[in-house]
Amino acid sequence: MQTSPQSFVxxxxxxxxxxxxxxxxxxxxxxxxxxxxxxxxxFDVILPDPIPQKGAVLNQLSAFWF
Structure with missing residues (x-):
């Protein structure tokens, strides 16, 4: 499934x-x-090109560990 990167909510x-x-x-x-x-x-700089689904992966890791 192709989605556009979510930079801001x-x-x-x-x-x-x-x-x-x-x-x-x-x-x-x-x-x-x-x-x-x-x-x-x-290095404390937000890079211009977000990675699609990165937020979803971070949430899944948090759900697993916490």
Whole structure:
């Protein structure tokens, strides 16, 4: 399945607390929502070309380990 890379996330009606190099953090009231994007970061620089499905892989790794 071919999808376009997701570099930025906007969830209408949900407060964005932080936008990091690779992740976005949203406030859901009593819970925080961490969204991993397809952005690439190297040496504290966000590179211009995201990798498709990178965010999905990061989320699957987190689900496995945590």
């Amino acid at each position: 906007d969830l209408p009606g949900i407060t964005k607390l932080r936008s990091g190099k690779v992740r976005e953090v949203f406030d859901l009231g009593d819970t925080l929502l961490f969204v991993a994007t397809d952005r690439i970061s190297a």
